[in-house]
Amino acid sequence: MLCLSEEQSIIKGSIAEFTKRRIEPIEKRIEDDDYFPMDILREIGKNGFFSVMLPGIGVQDTYSFSLIAEEISKVSPEVAWLYVTHVAASYALDKLGTEEQKDSYLRKMADGEIIGTIAITESSSGATASAIASSARKYEENWILEGSKTFITMGGDADLYAVLAKTHEDPAAFTTFIVLKSDVGLELGTHLIGSAMKGIGWGEISFNNLILEKHRILGKENEGIKIIPTIARIFSIGAASISLGIMERALELVSSHVKERKIACKSLLSNQTVQDKLFHLYADTEAARSLVYRASINDDIRLAYSAKLFSTERSIAVTESAVSLFGATGYEESLAIPKLLNKAIAVPLHFINNAILTGLFITAID
Numbered sequence: 001m002l003c004l005s006e007e008q009s010i011i012k013g014s015i016a017e018f019t020k021r022r023i024e025p026i027e028k029r030i031e032d033d034d035y036f037p038m039d040i041l042r043e044i045g046k047n048g049f050f051s052v053m054l055p056g057i058g059v060q061d062t063y064s065f066s067l068i069a070e071e072i073s074k075v076s077p078e079v080a081w082l083y084v085t086h087v088a089a090s091y092a093l094d095k096l097g098t099e100e101q102k103d104s105y106l107r108k109m110a111d112g113e114i115i116g117t118i119a120i121t122e123s124s125s126g127a128t129a130s131a132i133a134s135s136a137r138k139y140e141e142n143w144i145l146e147g148s149k150t151f152i153t154m155g156g157d158a159d160l161y162a163v164l165a166k167t168h169e170d171p172a173a174f175t176t177f178i179v180l181k182s183d184v185g186l187e188l189g190t191h192l193i194g195s196a197m198k199g200i201g202w203g204e205i206s207f208n209n210l211i212l213e214k215h216r217i218l219g220k221e222n223e224g225i226k227i228i229p230t231i232a233r234i235f236s237i238g239a240a241s242i243s244l245g246i247m248e249r250a251l252e253l254v255s256s257h258v259k260e261r262k263i264a265c266k267s268l269l270s271n272q273t274v275q276d277k278l279f280h281l282y283a284d285t286e287a288a289r290s291l292v293y294r295a296s297i298n299d300d301i302r303l304a305y306s307a308k309l310f311s312t313e314r315s316i317a318v319t320e321s322a323v324s325l326f327g328a329t330g331y332e333e334s335l336a337i338p339k340l341l342n343k344a345i346a347v348p349l350h351f352i353n354n355a356i357l358t359g360l361f362i363t364a365i366d
């Protein structure tokens with residue numbers, strides 16, 4: 001653990017206490033019933049945990065943001081996923097928004113009164129954001145938005161959507177719009193159910209003749225693609241922290257299991273190969289921790305991308321190895337450990353897909 005300031009120690013302690021008291025009791029409901037915990041998100045806001053990353057109205061403390069996402073993820077990677085998503089949407093408002101937009105939305109986002117998400121992906125664009133087809137055309141002083149988005153976290157549940165759309169015949173011209181749940185023309189599509197990461201309100205949304213006044217443009221007209229570099233560091237560190245939390249949980253579960261599991265009156269942990277595997281799991285987790293924390297205190301995008309790549313990939317390897325150490329018991333679907341593996345698999349797919357990350361990393365070192 002890198003040194004924490006007094007304030008960071010307090011934040012870490014209070015999120016751990018909040019997670020135990022408020023998230024742990026509903027974790028099973030989230031997993032089993034695909035329950036979307038909007039009440040918890042609002043409480044996270046009321047307790048001030050969203051405002052650690054809003055320089056416009058508070059502070060920008062990426063280390064605290066990372067510690068919060070990690071603490072939550074140890075108990076519920078799903079709630080951590082929602083936390084990172086909302087903070088990234090808020091950060092985009094903070095960095096790209098006008099004073100009027102900040103007055104209207106940002107304070108409420110910090111308090112959890114407005115929950116936001118980012119809607120970029122479409123079925124025909126996938127990981128390539130520049131291939132989206134949703135478009136907005138000017139109509140007098142307004143814009144008319146048409147199209148649809150898929151795989152959206154909180155798609156249908158969020159109060160506010162930062163939506164990327166084509167706005168010009170120039171193939172590189174996109175604009176980001178602020179769309180509200182209450183807007184006429186925002187339609188909710190199919191609710192999707194992931195094989196893990198339940199309760200994140202995953203779904204499709206579409207825009208049918210949705211009229212937006214020009215003050216709903218976030219950032220500059222035809223420069224909307226800038227939302228991706230704006231949130232790239234938060235997305236990367238957030239995802240890396242979720243994966244770190246998953247690894248820690250897997251390590252905790254497997255450590256107890258190998259001590260308790262007896263084969264021919266001997267604990268599994270007495271076996272040299274098992275000891276070796278456990279050692280590797282520990283080393284991987286601590287290596288990820290070092291990189292994630294380092295990336296969070298150094299404003300260097302290359303470190304953030306590296307933390308995402310390493311932590312998300314090692315998290316899959318660690319949970320997979322943990323499943324194997326649990327043996328047949330670990331393969332039982334109802335148990336936490338195979339679910340953790342499935343959750344680990346989801347993280348590199350999103351928050352800028354890991355395959356796309358390579359191109360961004362190369363651009364960053366160029």
Ligand SMILES: Cc1cc2nc3c(=O)[nH]c(=O)nc-3n(C[C@H](O)[C@H](O)[C@H](O)COP(=O)(O)OP(=O)(O)OC[C@H]3O[C@@H](n4cnc5c(N)ncnc54)[C@H](O)[C@@H]3O)c2cc1C
Nearest residue numbers: 118119120121125126127151152153346349350351353355
């Ligand atoms: C649980 C979950 C929540 C999500 N939430 C959101 C959200 O809130 N908002 C949002 O906008 N999106 C969201 N997404 C979508 C996510 O960002 C996309 O899944 C991602 O962009 C990849 O798109 P795709 O799954 O269609 O993969 P595809 O584009 O079909 O690609 C499949 C695979 O091919 C490889 N690949 C694709 N393109 C390239 C390339 N150019 N170079 C190298 N390899 C490539 C990658 O390995 C990729 O995983 C979410 C996804 C998941 C799983």
